[in-house]
Amino acid sequence: MGKISLAMHHAKVNIANNLFVLQLAWRIHPQRVIIDFTVQACRQFSNVFFAVYFMKYIIESISVERDFQQIVYFILITLAILLVLSMLDHWYVQRFKPISDLTIYEKLYLILFRKASTVELKCFEDHEFYNKYTKAIQEADRRTSAVLDSISRIIFSSLATISIFSVMYAIDPWVVLFALLPIVGNFYFGKKLNRLQFKQNEESVPHQRKMDYVNRVIYLSNYAKEIRLSRIFSVLRSTYQEGYDGVISTIHKYRVRAGVISFFKIFLTFTLIFQGVLLYGAYLAIVKESISISSFVVLGTAMVSGAWSLIRMSDSVVEINKNGIFIDNLKSFLHYESEIPEHAEPNLISPPRLQQLALRQLQFTYDGAESATLSDITIELNKNEKIALVGHNGAGKSTLIKLMMRLYDPTEGEITLNGRNIKELDLMSYRAMFGTVFQDFRIFSMTIAENVLMRELESDVDRQLVIEALKKSRVYDKVAALPHGIDTMLTKEFDDEGVVLSGGEFQKIAIARIFAQPAEILILDEPTSALDPIAEYEIFESMLEACEDKAVVIISHRMSSAMLADRIYYLEDGSIQEAGTHTELMQRQGKYAELFLKQAEKYVDQEELVEVANRHEA
């Protein structure tokens, strides 16, 4: 593509990007768009009127000796208009704009958060995507306001410029040409400066993210203990320093170039416009005597006002260009099409009630990984069946669960629900079939009830549901003893009366989530690590009792819990090594039996674990 057609292409893309945000702003807050344009029109009108036509009228009045009373009326009327326009401007800047900006940001952030919560999990592991997301979030608010300002400014400054220049043209046509030339320079250098700033910004984002990460970690309470009790702070400090050095070095890298370009931009714009044209006007009036002194005065004021209009116009063009480049990130984030579509699609059907979930010869490799994490996995989970996945760390158990819930798609093989590939099913409804607690579950700074329901508490039926769920996860006695019961805030983030529970109690709250959901398949991905063996056994037991009519998948490193399942799958290096009931696997004397016996040896020293085994026997 030639240079000119490339520039045309860029210009087209940038205009399209700005219009995209203008449409977005219109959808979010149409009044803001209308008022923004109206205020801009009024500003430009008063600039042109007072700088040119007002001045022209007064000077002409003197030369044609107009009636003094008429001049006074004219001035009073224009003052009244000026007063109304300044009041409107004041209201817009002080009252309307700040509030409407916040309204736009709030809605825009909601759109971004919604998108972020639906893109595939793998996007958050993709460095490039994450950078785009960070930039879209950082820039979103500023850019919307900037787009509105620059579009309205460019429209009305153009009108203002045309009307001022027509007055100047009538005085001397060459003056207009003279005033136009430096604008080309301003535009040219402004564009160059933008590209440079964009590049600098692009390069500093990864460094900025390092600094943001440290800021976040230091600030969050769940890192506070480790930071105080270890020397990790020095590593965090180095990470922050690396980020800081990176940002500074990108600034240094572009500093000289940006300085030189800025100098030319200012020199050509201001010096040439303001001094040059006035000099030319003086030459016309004094040396050539081709214009009158009153024309020179009008030319002077029109020049100042016209030049500013032109500068505003060319700055707006540059700003539109700058917006366009940044909006690319926002657009590509918002338009990102998930390979796993979250939204309902007409060709996707609602999942039928579970009869059998079958994983057939699955193979899965994480993006960027050299070898497969899972290979040749075949598992069947029937209605009402309880299965357990066991194996050493890194065997692939959690990955298997993520595939089952379609957080990732398998690289090979298929997952079927009652014989139908799950890709043909509506994803949201499919995921709603699962009640899951992961090992890295999160407790939110919200009430206990909201943490259990994972939504707002809406009715007394909900209250009862929460209480029953907490009873099943064996933590209700503790919750009932708190002054606000299930309405107690968890953590002290927003509320001094918020409670901080023990690790095991937090886990029980998280586990209560699966009892409060109308799910058909329950998955416990080892959320019981902070529980003592008896508590874990009791919870699993209670779950199996409460969920007789549901399918259950348990992942646990404690074999005493796994043995409660109807079928156990032993995984190693991403593939199933052994499968069967506890008794079958023990008789086989393979790896499962070895692992079980190793744990049993440790358990013998602790009487409580003997109790677990006894209970199972019973």
Ligand SMILES: Nc1ncnc2c1ncn2[C@@H]1O[C@H](COP(=O)(O)OP(=O)(O)OP(=O)(O)O)[C@@H](O)[C@H]1O
């Ligand atoms: N998001 C990811 N990107 C790349 N590799 C990953 C990712 N998550 C897990 N892995 C890798 O996949 C392998 C299996 O991890 P997985 O978490 O499934 O094991 P696990 O059996 O659940 O382990 P544990 O018992 O320790 O929880 C590990 O080697 C891990 O490094």
